[in-house]
Amino acid sequence: MDSLTYIQHLKKEYPVKQIGDEPDLAGRLIAHLGNRLPEFIKHKINNGTINVAEIQKSDPQAFVKEVSENDYAVVIHSGLSEFVYRVVRAISTRVVDHNLGVETGETFDDTVRIVAEIFWWFQETGQSFGPEYNIHEYQKKIASIITTEVESFFLAHELGHIIFPKEDKLSFEKVIERLTFGDYKGFIRSDDHPHFGEFVSDATAASVLLGIYTDCIDSNPVLNNLRYVGIEFGLMIFSGLEALEFPTSDSHPTFKERINSVREIVRKWTNDDEQWQNLIQLASYFELLFERIIETIANPSTSQIEYYEDSAAKVLEKIEDSLDRHSISLEEKPKQQDFVNVKLDSGETVKMPMPNFDFNDDSITPKYSQFYMEVSDILSVGYSHVFFEKLAKEFRKNIKLSHEQLVELEFKLGLIEKNQRIKILKKNEDLFYQLKEFQKTKLLHGYFSRQANPSGEYFFMKVYG
Numbered sequence: 419m420d421s422l423t424y425i426q427h428l429k430k431e432y433p434v435k436q437i438g439d440e441p442d443l444a445g446r447l448i449a450h451l452g453n454r455l456p457e458f459i460k461h462k463i464n465n466g467t468i469n470v471a472e473i474q475k476s477d478p479q480a481f482v483k484e485v486s487e488n489d490y491a492v493v494i495h496s497g498l499s500e501f502v503y504r505v506v507r508a509i510s511t512r513v514v515d516h517n518l519g520v521e522t523g524e525t526f527d528d529t530v531r532i533v534a535e536i537f538w539w540f541q542e543t544g545q546s547f548g549p550e551y552n553i554h555e556y557q558k559k560i561a562s563i564i565t566t567e568v569e570s571f572f573l574a575h576e577l578g579h580i581i582f583p584k585e586d587k588l589s590f591e592k593v594i595e596r597l598t599f600g601d602y603k604g605f606i607r608s609d610d611h612p613h614f615g616e617f618v619s620d621a622t623a624a625s626v627l628l629g630i631y632t633d634c635i636d637s638n639p640v641l642n643n644l645r646y647v648g649i650e651f652g653l654m655i656f657s658g659l660e661a662l663e664f665p666t667s668d669s670h671p672t673f674k675e676r677i678n679s680v681r682e683i684v685r686k687w688t689n690d691d692e693q694w695q696n697l698i699q700l701a702s703y704f705e706l707l708f709e710r711i712i713e714t715i716a717n718p719s720t721s722q723i724e725y726y727e728d729s730a731a732k733v734l735e736k737i738e739d740s741l742d743r744h745s746i747s748l749e750e751k752p753k754q755q756d757f758v759n760v761k762l763d764s765g766e767t768v769k770m771p772m773p774n775f776d777f778n779d780d781s782i783t784p785k786y787s788q789f790y791m792e793v794s795d796i797l798s799v800g801y802s803h804v805f806f807e808k809l810a811k812e813f814r815k816n817i818k819l820s821h822e823q824l825v826e827l828e829f830k831l832g833l834i835e836k837n838q839r840i841k842i843l844k845k846n847e848d849l850f851y852q853l854k855e856f857q858k859t860k861l862l863h864g865y866f867s868r869q870a871n872p873s874g875e876y877f878f879m880k881v882y883g
């Protein structure tokens with residue numbers, strides 16, 4: 419099999435949404451890197467001995483495979499991009515620019531909580547999901563630029579494995595042969611290090627991103643700053659996962675080690691300390707921020723814990739209240755309908771009953787659509803972990819009747835005129851209670867079965883195991 423066939427197979431199995439001939443993420447990243455890619459790599463891409471592709475898989479990964487001799491497939495999962503963007507976007511809300519009127523829309527504690535929830539969803543479902551929050555257009559732009567650079571870094575890392583394959587002893591001849599990359603002496607760890615190949619790939623990727631060996635270093639310092647953030651920040655996010663004891667890649671050294679190694683190397687590429695400090699300015703800011711966030715997730719202060727517990731309780735209360743208002747109630751329909759005076763064309767005035775626009779008023783069914791709208795707003799704030807925890811504990815716990823009995827009960831009561839029905843239920847408090855709980859579960863079922871995001875699947879897993 420050749421790499422193209424291999425890619426075609428993968429693409430068929432994990433198709434990404436693509437518009438017409440638009441390139442996928444991998445194709446866009448290759449174009450984005452453009453002249454920063456070494457000739458050697460561009461040549462192989464052009465003659466089809468490197469094929470790159472994005473596939474729709476949720477675990478944030480990229481990999482390279484030598485499909486047949488000297489013929490490579492480089493694959494990036496869409497989940498990598500989704501996860502990185504979600505984290506970077508949340509953190510970018512801390513970037514302020516008073517001159518541009520860009521302020522943070524959330525408190526630091528909330529940013530911490532939002533990032534924690536993104537990690538929580540990732541841990542629970544392996545997918546990228548999280549709450550909504552305030553973000554400025556400018557911050558979105560920053561997030562999107564950084565994400566592209568992070569993705570480029572991970573792609574370039576895989577290409578790095580092609581430039582310097584593991585079995586390569588990195589002889590000088592080989593380096594010459596591969597043209598574009600100069601002398602690595604002085605910054606590569608000793609080649610008996612178990613992760614030697616990974617550090618080399620990171621170094622290669624860093625040089626590609628910064629355009630070092632292809633002589634494409636940009637004259638715009640801000641752009642270089644952002645490219646450097648791309649190099650570090652992807653590694654940082656994954657080192658954050660490590661710090662929180664998430665299982666991460668096994669074939670690679672720890673991300674913290676990789677950050678340090680990349681730093682050491684890039685520092686040697688700069689002319690002096692000032693140039694170095696300028697280059698890493700933004701990355702250092704993000705690192706500091708990110709470390710504080712990870713630190714807070716791991717060890718929140720007492721006041722932070724109180725704040726989170728309070729807010730979570732408020733969210734739960736709102737959900738309870740919404741379930742209550744949109745399921746069956748004992749409120750009777752007003753007996754005396756209101757009348758209005760209607761003037762006819764003939765001039766006479768007649769008294770007519772006020773038209774009833776609430777068609778559902780008499781119905782026994784829960785008010786689904788109103789509930790969906792309301793609960794979606796409430797849940798978008800977050801605290802999903804608390805909500806699902808409670809749900810798993812209490813869901814259907816108090817329902818004694820079987821599903822069939824409840825369906826039948828609801829149906830039969832639905833045939834009775836509303837006020838009559840309420841009279842019956844008032845006399846049978848337990849029956850009312852059972853029916854109410856049943857309707858609440860139906861509301862939640864209905865809502866979560868409509869969710870395309872991971873929360874839908876998670877709900878059913880949590881409730882039914």
Ligand SMILES: [Zn+2]
Nearest residue numbers: 575616619670
């Ligand atoms: Zn690697």
